[in-house]
Amino acid sequence: DQQVKQNSPSLSVQEGRISILNCDYTNSMFDYFLWYKKYPAEGPTFLISISSIKDKNEDGRFTVFLNKSAKHLSLHIVPSQPGDSAVYFCAVSSTGNQFYFGTGTSLTVIP
Amino acid sequence: DTAVSQTPKYLVTQMGNDKSIKCEQNLGHDTMYWYKQDSKKFLKIMFSYNNKELIINETVPNRFSPKSPDKAHLNLHINSLELGDSAVYFCASSFRGTFNTEAFFGQGTRLTVV
Numbered sequence: 001d002q003q004v005k006q007n008s009p010s011l012s013v014q015e016g017r018i019s020i021l022n023c024d025y026t027n028s029m030f031d032y033f034l035w036y037k038k039y040p041a042e043g044p045t046f047l048i049s050i051s052s053i054k055d056k057n058e059d060g061r062f063t064v065f066l067n068k069s070a071k072h073l074s075l076h077i078v079p080s081q082p083g084d085s086a087v088y089f090c091a092v093s094s095t096g097n098q099f100y101f102g103t104g105t106s107l108t109v110i111p
Numbered sequence: 112d113t114a115v116s117q118t119p120k121y122l123v124t125q126m127g128n129d130k131s132i133k134c135e136q137n138l139g140h141d142t143m144y145w146y147k148q149d150s151k152k153f154l155k156i157m158f159s160y161n162n163k164e165l166i167i168n169e170t171v172p173n174r175f176s177p178k179s180p181d182k183a184h185l186n187l188h189i190n191s192l193e194l195g196d197s198a199v200y201f202c203a204s205s206f207r208g209t210f211n212t213e214a215f216f217g218q219g220t221r222l223t224v225v
Binding site for chain 1: 115144146151152153154155156159167201203205210211212213214215216217218219
C-alpha cells in the first residue's frame with residue numbers, strides 16, 4: 001500500500017512554460033514534504049521541501065504548494081528549462097523518521 | 112568528497128550467488144537507509160538503521176541482511192540471489208527525529224541477476 005501517489009508518470013512541457021507536478025499522500029501524520037529530482041544513472045537529489053505549517057515554499061523557479069486538507073502537494077517550475085528534464089519524486093516524512101516516495105513523474109521540457 | 116557513496120555501481124551475477132553492496136556517508140548523519148527501485152520505478156524502503164541499530168525492516172525476505180559496522184556505513188548482503196532481485200538499490204542517509212531534514216542518496220547500484 002503506497003503512502004504517496006504520483007498519478008502522472010510523464011509530463012511534456014514547452015520551454016518557458018510552467019510545469020506542474022502533482023502528488024497525493026494518504027496519512028495526515030506526515031509533517032514534512034519533499035521533492036527530489038533524478039537524472040538517469042544517478043541517485044535522487046533533494047530539490048525543495050515544505051513543512052506542514054506552511055502552504056507554500058518558493059526557491060527560485062521552483063515553488064511547492066501544500067494542501068493539507070486534500071493531502072495534496074504540487075511542484076511548480078516556471079519558466080521550465082530543458083535542463084529540468086528529469087524524473088521528479090515526491091516524498092513525505094514524519095519528523096525525519098522515514099521517507100516514503102512516490103513512483104515519480106518523468107518531465108520532458110521541449111526546447 | 113562524495114556525501115553518500117555506494118559500490119559497486121553495476122553488479123551482474125548469476126542466480127543463487129551471494130553478493131554485497133557497500134555504502135558509506137561522510138555527512139555525520141545518524142540514520143542510513145536502503146531503498147529498492149524496481150521496474151515500476153517505485154522507490155521502496157527496505158531497511159533503516161539508526162546509530163547502528165535496525166529500526167525499520169519493511170517485509171524484506173531474510174535473504175537480505177543489512178550490516179552496519181558503524182553509523183557511517185550500511186552494507187547490504189544478499190544471499191541466494193533470485194531473478195526478481197534485479198533492481199536498482201539506493202543507499203541514503205539523514206538525521207532521524209529532526210524536523211525539516213532531508214535524505215541524501217548515493218548514485219545507486221544496478222543489480223542484474225541472470
